[in-house]
Amino acid sequence: xxxxxxxxxxxxxxxxxxxxxxxxxxxxxxxxxxxxxxxxxxxxxxxxxxxxxxxxxxxxxxxxxxxxxxxxxxxxxxxxxxxxxxxxxxxxxxxxxxxxxxxxxxxxxxxxxxxxxxxxxxxxxxxxxxxxxxxxxxxxxxxxxxxxxxxxxxxxxxxxxxxxxxxxxxxxxxxxxxxxxxxxxxxxxxxxxxxxxxxxxxxxxxxxxxxxxxxxxxxxxxxx
Numbered sequence: 001x002x003x004x005x006x007x008x009x010x011x012x013x014x015x016x017x018x019x020x021x022x023x024x025x026x027x028x029x030x031x032x033x034x035x036x037x038x039x040x041x042x043x044x045x046x047x048x049x050x051x052x053x054x055x056x057x058x059x060x061x062x063x064x065x066x067x068x069x070x071x072x073x074x075x076x077x078x079x080x081x082x083x084x085x086x087x088x089x090x091x092x093x094x095x096x097x098x099x100x101x102x103x104x105x106x107x108x109x110x111x112x113x114x115x116x117x118x119x120x121x122x123x124x125x126x127x128x129x130x131x132x133x134x135x136x137x138x139x140x141x142x143x144x145x146x147x148x149x150x151x152x153x154x155x156x157x158x159x160x161x162x163x164x165x166x167x168x169x170x171x172x173x174x175x176x177x178x179x180x181x182x183x184x185x186x187x188x189x190x191x192x193x194x195x196x197x198x199x200x201x202x203x204x205x206x207x208x209x210x211x212x213x214x215x216x217x218x219x220x221x222x223x224x
Contacts (some may be wrong), residue, residue: 009131016135017119023116023136028143032056034065034150041069045152052148056114056141060084083206090216091118098128112137124184193217 031052038048043065055061060081067077092110095118099106112134121133182188194217201210 012129012131013135013138016132017130017138018120020117020136020139024139024143027058027135027140028147031147032151032155034058034061035148035153036155037062037069037107038065039149039152039155043068043152045149048152049145049149053145055081056144057081057085058144064198087115088113093125094122095128095130096135109134112131112141114140125171129173141164 034052035045035048038051039045043051051061051064063084064077064081067080068074091113095110095113096106099109101109109130114137117136117140118128119134120136121128121130123129123146178191182191196213197217198214201213205213
C-alpha cells in the first residue's frame with residue numbers, strides 16, 4: 001500500500017496511526033458484535049474484555065466463541081483459535097529481518113502484528129517499516145478492546161448484531177487488504193494459488209487448516 005515517506009521513527013508512527021484509523025473504526029464495530037455474542041454464549045463481561053485484550057484477533061476469537069457456543073470444550077476452542085491464527089507464522093517470518101535486537105526484543109516487537117498493519121507496513125523490496133506498523137496497530141487495539149467493552153456491557157440494548165449487518169464487516173475488511181496487495185504483480189499468482197488451495201480444502205478440512213496450508217503459496221515470493 002502506498003504511504004507517505006517518513007524518515008524518522010516518530011514520523012512513521014504518526015503516519016501509521018492515521019493509516020490505521022479507518023481499520024480501527026471497522027474493528028470497533030466487529031468487536032462490538034463479539035462482545036454481544038460472547039455474552040450470549042455465556043461469557044462474563046470481564047472474560048470477553050480480557051480475551052480481546054490478550055488475544056486481539058477477530059477470526060481466532062470468533063472461532064473459539066463458535067465452539068464454546070456449540071457446547072465444545074476449552075481445548076477445542078483454543079485449538080481452533082490457534083489454527084485461525086496460523087497465518088501469522090509466515091507473516092512473522094517475513095517481518096523478522098526488519099526487527100532489530102535479540103530474540104526477546106524481536107518477539108515483543110512482533111506482538112502488534114495484525115493483518116492491516118502488516119500489509120500497509122510492507123515495502124516493495126520485502127522490508128517492513130516497523131514504526132509505521134506499531135502506529136497503525138495502536139488505534140486498532142484501542143477500538144478493539146473498547147468495542148468489546150461496549151458490546152459486553154451494553155449489548156442488550158443493541159439487539160441482534162446480524163440485524164445491523166456487522167457480519168459483513170469481517171470479509172469486507174480482508175477483501176480490502178487483498179485488493180490493495182493485488183496492485184503488486186508478483187502478489188497475483190500467490191493470491192490465485194492460495195485461493196485455489198483454500199477452496200479445495202474448505203469442504204474437507206477442519207477450520208483453520210485451509211488457511212494454514214494456503215499460506216504456503218507465499219513461498220513463491222522466495223523466487224528471485
